[in-house]
Amino acid sequence: MDQLPTPPGERPARTHASPVGAYTATATVSEQGIVTGWSEDAGRLLGYVPSEVVGLPAANLLAGGPGGTTEPAGTDGAARPVAPGQERWSGTVPLRHRDGRRLDAALLAHRRTSSGGTAEWFLVTAVAGGARTSWDEPLGEWAFARSPCALAVFDEDLRLVRANAGMHRALSFTEAEMRGLRLPEIAPDPVSEETERGMRRVLETGEPQSLDGFVRPSGTGAAHAWATSLAPVAEPDGRVRAVYLAAHDRVTGDTAPRQVLPPDLAGALIGTTPDSARTAQELADATVPRLADFAVIDLLEPSGRGGGPAPGPGSGPLTLSRTAVRSALGGSQESRIAVGETTVYPPLSPPVECLAAGRGAVYGTADPAVVRWVAQDPGAGWISEYGTHSVMLVPLRDGGITLGLAVFSRHQHREPFDPEDLRLAEELTARAATSLHRARRTAREHTSTMTLQRSLLPHTLPVQSALEIASRYLPAGGEAGVGGDWFDVIPLSGARVALVVGDVVGHGMRASATMGRLRTAVRTLADVDLPPDELLTHLDDLIIHLSADETGQEASGGIGTTCLYVVYDPVTRRCTAARAGHPPPAVVSPEGSAYLLDVPAGPPLGLGGLPFETIETELPEGSLLALYTDGLLQARDHDIDEALDSMLAALIRPAVTLDTVCDRVLTALLTHRPDDDVALLVARTRALHTDKVAVWDLPSDPSLVSQARRNATDQLTTWELDDAAFVTELVVSELVTNAIRYGQAPVQLRLIHEGTTLICEVSDASGTAPHMRRARIFDEGGRGLLLVAQLTQRWGTRHTATGKTIWAEQSLVGF
Structure with a gap:
């Protein structure tokens, strides 16, 4: 809808209204953060007409823009996000006017059900007029x-x-x-x-x-x-x-019941996120002004060993970190220690004794222990300065572990704290302590998982000439934890390069460990030059075996894991790909057309018994190839088709560097911290032209081996690589001789000059692969492959549809 309905009971303003020009700006926002309604007064406030905001993320209206660091702030100055189940929220929000100005608006938000039956948030803010009568008269x-x-x-x-x-x-x-x-x-x-x-x-x-x-x-x-x-x-x-x-x-005669928030409801608002600071603030918010007029939450720093909470303190000075503050006066007027700073409680003061005893206590401000505390601790000056008459201290403990201290006081409530108040405070702090302990444990596990995952992902991309490559990896936000998304770039024989992305099901340490196993397996299988479909078949078997090892039965584990494997050959400009339940790669031609490569959709890994298919296509030099995980497309504010359109539009836009392309894709699709890991791999194809490749078809005649050597040395002279001639002659002689003697016609010799590497390849129609052996003293042969292995950086065999290719690579560095 473009306009909000008139609020119930609204009537035209009277001509003699007190604050002339005062109005209320209203809007509605869906649970997904999309603006669904925009009133005329909202337009007066920010300058936007409905068509400019309805249907777009509400975050666009925040000062700083989407993805900025601005967060709604409560009247106490601390960010207070909406907790699950919370029906309303209030705070000061920095908004951006259409002309770029920043406006700080006091906002109320009410959760309600729309006429269509869906939940939405009704936002209101009052705008004062220009001729208001002061009510301080x-x-x-x-x-x-x-x-x-x-x-x-x-x-x-x-x-x-x-x-x-x-x-x-x-x-x-x-x-x-x-x-x-x-x-x-x-x-x-x-x-x-x-x-x-x-x-x-x-x-x-x-x-x-x-x-x-x-x-x-x-x-x-x-x-x-x-x-x-x-x-x-x-x-x-x-x-x-x-x-x-x-x-x-009428029952109590008071202006409000003493306990206006039941423990069950208050507990539901505490520990809504795995963030320790937020949990501490939620505890303070749940108790002020309902139970106390002022509350501070001070936490002990985690111990150095294992990152766990510190043990229970003794009687000496105690240093804690001020983590949350809430005051009935608004802001944090009473607190002389700012959130994030440390406070030191003196020896034998009530806070230290409370933590040492491990139980809560109530004090009157005339109590000698409190008087002594105020005299020793400048940070406790609020007790006398604001007329505090009752103080309640409650340690935050969970499972015998002390995590911190909650301090509550009253200076507006007439009654002092009583045993029932202490019981309620202990129940609430116990819930907060459980959440804090869990949050710290989760943070340690998250850190360990992130460390493991980062150690398994490539830190630098390998040097190769076939592709220009850029990548991005974003771990998941929220409570899901780090997932198992991964990517890799693997140089292959013949100047080819393999690109791979995968997504392991689940989150946490197990998903990261499974990801590491898969990445190692892919690299091992790539080293033996398996075609993409065969490589995925082996990965499928591996997932089934891993699942069986974990559960003792053929189920669970990493079943459902997806993978995309792409091989690009810069000599033929051919791209070969196969996928296992993974989104297909995107391609942008040099002319600027974008499309998804039609790779047959194989089943996810771990199902077993189902085939994978390969597609082969030619990619002109300068084509753009994008591989990604599904976390990139699963944004909250658009469906997958819209996400694909946005991604292709971002890929099409011209850019000087691939890093710019990656950033554009992420900016276009991610308006918030992703709920799932995101891996993005973008590559621009290059080609090795005929001036870098020489090919000879050889008759199956041993007498022509010498001619093959001459062809090779002549080509090296053309490339000005005469210093490499001696080794190249030996390699060519051995490989061609073996192909003629043990292989089948036709035989082909190919030399590839790729940067600082010289590649020699000999192909024949036989599927039998040679193997290196140790020749005995009086053997007349058997030393050829050993010699090749000693003289080159690496060598190997890859099978093709028509036979095999034996290859060897020499480093030209130093020649």
Whole structure:
């Protein structure tokens, strides 16, 4: 939709509205982060019309752009992402105006179900007018001070202008977070709409109104019967300027129940991610202002041995890292230690004794231990400075391991902490400690897995002349952990190069270990020059055996692993490929047309018994070849067809370097940290032309071996490689003699000059491969291949569709 519907109860602004020009900008965003609705007032705020934002990622509207470092920040200054199951969120968000300006907007977000039945987020922000009457005037203060209940003052447009601490506790939003918004925007609820209708009647009639109900505070059951009173705030001339809203609980008589968030719900909001700092902040957010007025979470640094948490402390000075802070006053006014800095608790102070004992404790600020603590520790000055009257300390422990300390205090709540408060705090901190311990363990495992994976992936690409290559690898974000995506570049005989990408099922250490085994197997099979389809068949068998070794039965393990194997020959410009359940490679011709190479779709590895097929095609020099894993295409905000179109469009764009091509592809497809590993391999083909390749067809006649030697030395003279003639003559003589004597016609000799390497190849129609043996003292033959192996860098045999090829490579460095 292009426009949001008018919020319930909306009416045209009155001509004598108090804040002239005030309005509310609203939008809706899907669970996937896509803008689905954009109001006219949202356009007034940021300058965009609906067609410019609807259907695009909401991250585009953040200052810094998509993929930037900007995160929504709460009123305490700390980023507070939405937790699973959380129904609303508030914070200050840096937005980008259409003209490039940055606007910091106080935002409320409510999770709701759209008319189509899908979940979405309803976002609202109040924009003040230019001629607003200050509510810090005596009349405003007098009105604010009149009510002992949860109190708010709404202006003539029914927008909140003041709210007291009781309102803060009741709705869990500070005055700054609510100011400028209407009640249904603060708490979307039928009761809110009914209450607003009552306030409108007060404005129109000047008569007070009473309601049996109020916006239900989070976690308050139906047993709490709330009463709401609405009263006019009038000028001396009788004109109604504003409306009081006062509410109290008829059962307790208080402005809010002491426990407005049940432990089960609070626990569900703690430990929503494997991030220690975020878990600590979630604990602080769950307790302030519901249980305490101020909370800090200090964590011990992990010990050096094994990265585990430090053992329980003794009575000496104790150094901890301040990890989270939350204050009912907004920001972190009480804390003199910033998040990320360290704090040192003095010996025998209540925090040190609490951690040493391993159990929580409640103190009054007049307690001698607290008085001594304040005197010794400058960081504890907030206790006396802010009128704190009750302090509660709770260690964070899990499985006998001490991870840190939670400090809670009260200076706005009238009652001191009691045993029930301590029990609740211990339950919440225990849940947080379990999550923190798990997060640290997960972080260690993630680090180990990343180290293993990086050690198995190629650190540098091999030097070769067939392809210009660039690569990218991005590990997965989120809780899934590192996966088993991998890639490799393998030089083959005859100046050919193999490109391979694969994706092992699963995540974590086992997936990385399986990936390492597969990569080693591929390199081993590539060394014997197996065709792509045969190589995948051997990998299929390997996966089945690995699975059987792990489980004792022919199942599980790496079954479902995918792989793509491509071989490019710069002499013939032929590309041969086969795939096992993997996405096909993309090709961009030198003329600029892009397409997916039609490689037959073989089954994933580990199923067994199913064949793989090979496709062979010619790639002109300068063609672009892109291999990738499916993590590149599985973005949240588009389907696979759109992702493929985006990838091909990025590949087509001209670029000076392949690194630029890689970056463009990732930028086009990844608007966030990927949920799965991403491997990308981009290659531009080169060709070895006839001036670097010489071929002779030889009759099967031993007397012509000398002619083959002369042909080779003449070619070396043409290439100005006379210094390599002696070794080349010996190699040619041995290989041609063996082909004529033991092979079958036709026989062919080929020399390839590739950079600093000279390759000699002799082919024949026999499938029998020679092998090197140790000749005895009186043997007249059997030393030829041994001599070839000693004089060249490497040699080997590869089988072809018509026979075999024996090859040997010499290094020309130093010649």
